[in-house]
Amino acid sequence: MSAKKQVVVRLDGKGKRENTNKSGHIHVNKKNVSEEIAATEESSHNQIHTFARNYDTSTISSSTAKKQTTFHMFKPIIIAIISALTIGSIMGFVLLKIIVNFDNNLNGTPAVAMPIEGEEKGKDDNQGNASKVDTSHYMLDSMSAFVLQGGVFSSIANAEAESGKFVEQGYAPVIWEKDNQFYLLVTMRRSKEDLQSDINSLKEKGIEVYAKDWQTSEKEVALTKEEYDWVVSFQEQWNLSLESGSLDEETWNALIEQAPKGSTELNSFVTQMEELLTSKENTEIVLLNLWNSLDSVVSTGQ
Known part of the structure; x- marks a missing residue:
């Protein structure tokens, strides 16, 4: 049993074989051991230790699934809101453009001069009749x-x-x-x-x-001052003829000559006067027809 047994000493995970004597004592080379220990300590100081953390995988999976479920639930609503805002913005822009163009068209339309009392417009080139621009209510x-x-x-x-x-x-x-x-x-x-x-x-x-x-009742009519004065003269002459039961041809012809030339309605009425006064009808029928015609003219011109 005198044979020496080898003893393995591990320092920092590295194996080191040492010899034992017969008495069972381990002979250790102190110098080598000290150097190895020092090297081991230095290595351990320089090494960055990694710490592992244990996570509860079931909790993580549950939380992730819940977030995904919530997102999928609100996803259609979010998409609808975004779509509505986008469409609304586009439509608002289009409507604004249309309104602006419409206003521009209105502003670009030439203004139409409104009739002002006292002003007169020139005669029409085709018909030779002046437009009634100075009418008043009488x-x-x-x-x-x-x-x-x-x-x-x-x-x-x-x-x-x-x-x-x-x-x-x-x-x-x-x-x-x-x-x-x-x-x-x-x-x-x-x-x-x-x-x-x-x-x-x-x-x-x-x-x-x-x-x-x-x-025929009293009526408010829109006429020029000249037209109104002529109609009043007609009414006076009509009453005189009704009272006398006869037609003074000279007076009625003078009234026809004084008739205003600018009114289409009165021009037609004056033409009827000429026809009736030259007809063979009696005074009452002529006056009745003239009365009816005048009422139609003033009723139309109201």
Whole structure:
């Protein structure tokens, strides 16, 4: 048993074999051991130790899954909001562009001069008639007389059909439209008593008629000062002719000559005056037709 056994000493993970003597003591080379220990300590100081941390993988997985689930839940809403904001911005820009262009078009449109009282516009090159730019509102007096009424109808055709029997008796009835009805007026006088002979004559022939106080009310009309003055003169001459029961041809012709030339409506009325005054109708029928025509003109021009 004198053989020496080898003893392995490990320093810092490195094996080192040492010899043992017969007595079992380990013979260690102190110098070598000291150097190795010093080297080991120096190595351990220079080495950066890595610390491992244990994580609960189940907790991490659960938290990640929850975040993903929440994101997927709100993802459509977020996308919808972003889309709505984008579309709204685009539409707002387009509408703003349209409004700006519309305003520019309006501002670029030449202004139309409004009629101002006292100003006059030049004559029209084609028609030679001046436009009415200085019209004002005036009140026309009412007119009245007694008429012989032959009926009231809802259509002009029925009124014309009924007028035939009065034409056969030598009358020239006037169909007057008023309040959407058609009145058949056979003749006219200044008083109810003046109509009595006509009433009796027609009744003897089986034709029913009756006297009626016919009136046109006071009206506000838009006319030039010249037109208004002329219409007033016409009303005065009309009343004088009704009172006298005759037509003063010279006075009426002078009134026609004084008629304003710039009004289309009055020009048409003056033309009718000329035709009626040269007709063979009696005074009352001429005056009744003139009255009806004037009422139509002033009603249209209101």
